[in-house]
Amino acid sequence: MGFHTIESLAMATARELEPAGISEKKAFSIIEEARSNIGVSFIRADELLEMRKSVLRLTSGSKVIDALLDGGLETQTITEFYGEYGTGKSQICHQLCVNVQLPPERGGLNGAALYVDSENTFRTERIVQMSKHLGLDPVQVAKNIIYAEAYTSDHQMFLLDHADQVIKENNVKLIIVDSLTAHFRSEYIGREMLAPRQQRLNKHMHKLIALARAFNAVAVVTNQVMAKPDVFFGDAVHPIGGHIVGHTSHTRVYLRRAAHGPVRIARLVSSPYLPEGEEIFKVTENGIEDVSEEEKQDKQKSRGR
Numbered sequence: 654m655g656f657h658t659i660e661s662l663a664m665a666t667a668r669e670l671e672p673a674g675i676s677e678k679k680a681f682s683i684i685e686e687a688r689s690n691i692g693v694s695f696i697r698a699d700e701l702l703e704m705r706k707s708v709l710r711l712t713s714g715s716k717v718i719d720a721l722l723d724g725g726l727e728t729q730t731i732t733e734f735y736g737e738y739g740t741g742k743s744q745i746c747h748q749l750c751v752n753v754q755l756p757p758e759r760g761g762l763n764g765a766a767l768y769v770d771s772e773n774t775f776r777t778e779r780i781v782q783m784s785k786h787l788g789l790d791p792v793q794v795a796k797n798i799i800y801a802e803a804y805t806s807d808h809q810m811f812l813l814d815h816a817d818q819v820i821k822e823n824n825v826k827l828i829i830v831d832s833l834t835a836h837f838r839s840e841y842i843g844r845e846m847l848a849p850r851q852q853r854l855n856k857h858m859h860k861l862i863a864l865a866r867a868f869n870a871v872a873v874v875t876n877q878v879m880a881k882p883d884v885f886f887g888d889a890v891h892p893i894g895g896h897i898v899g900h901t902s903h904t905r906v907y908l909r910r911a912a913h914g915p916v917r918i919a920r921l922v923s924s925p926y927l928p929e930g931e932e933i934f935k936v937t938e939n940g941i942e943d944v945s946e947e948e949k950q951d952k953q954k955s956r957g958r
């Protein structure tokens with residue numbers, strides 16, 4: 654049923670084991686056993702503080718974005734990037750796949766990446782370009798990216814539900830679902846489908862959190878936006894998936910374009926412990942990069958004119 658490791662079993666719910674014909678009572682005792690095996694139970698906040706130390710950070714490729722996120726994307730939680738088409742969501746995902754392979758002193762996690770692609774936009778060409786820029790061997794980097802195309806929302810869920818072994822065996826430290834919502838959005842149409850869609854999305858997100866926590870991995874999802882016809886001031890868009898996605902994504906970053914060209918604006922919209930904030934970065938052939946001081950000044954000059 655997709656539980657190949659004690660870690661994933663420990664994070665399961667009794668209900669998830671039901672289809673195997675296991676009684677609720679038995680399921681509880683199995684999960685209990687798995688939990689006691691890896692030591693999941695009540696803890697004091699000082700121990701929590703200690704556990705927070707096991708949270709690792711992955712660099713985005715941009716120093717200012719890393720600073721916005723208090724040192725990079727963190728393991729054990731979900732980071733969501735949302736925004737309109739072409740704002741750099743998938744580019745960031747590509748960059749993270751390369752960065753995760755770097756050693757910790759360069760902002761990486763010495764690990765592999767798992768890429769679940771629902772829109773067929775993963776491009777090895779980009780991995781090659783980004784790897785070369787970082788002085789890494791592109792073939793070696795590509796070897797550490799495990800790729801799966803999701804054909805439907807069910808298939809997408811199936812992939813994550815069966816990912817635990819692949820994650821463990823390959824030392825995966827980054828799990829990407831790009832895009833989280835595209836299939837759900839196109840398959841569940843109409844008001845009466847909203848409730849089942851949200852329920853499935855919720856389940857999917859919880860599976861992702863469980864994996865991120867069990868394997869101390871970074872989880873990243875991307876999401877598109879919808880126009881808000883009733884908004885006159887501020888941003889007239891909001892991310893797909895409503896409260897379910899909003900509440901299960903621990904950290905949400907809204908991406909938008911800064912006029913024309915490679916510059917993008919990243920806004921930290923919600924985080925459990927960080928203030929909101931905004932930074933700019935750029936998407937180039939090299940990948941995700943900081944905007945240099947000269948470029949910023951040039952921009953200001955051209956604005957003044």
Ligand SMILES: Nc1ncnc2c1ncn2[C@@H]1O[C@H](COP(=O)(O)OP(=O)(O)OP(=O)(O)O)[C@@H](O)[C@H]1O
Pocket residue numbers: 736737738739740741742743744745772774877915936937938939
């Ligand atoms: N080789 C490259 N060199 C420079 N910029 C590039 C290169 N490849 C892609 N880009 C930039 O990245 C943009 C595409 O961004 P990306 O694919 O991340 O969009 P997205 O936010 O995932 O959109 P969607 O919602 O359609 O999935 C291009 O429009 C271009 O500006």
Ligand SMILES: [Mg+2]
Pocket residue numbers: 742743744772774831875
């Ligand atoms: Mg994309």
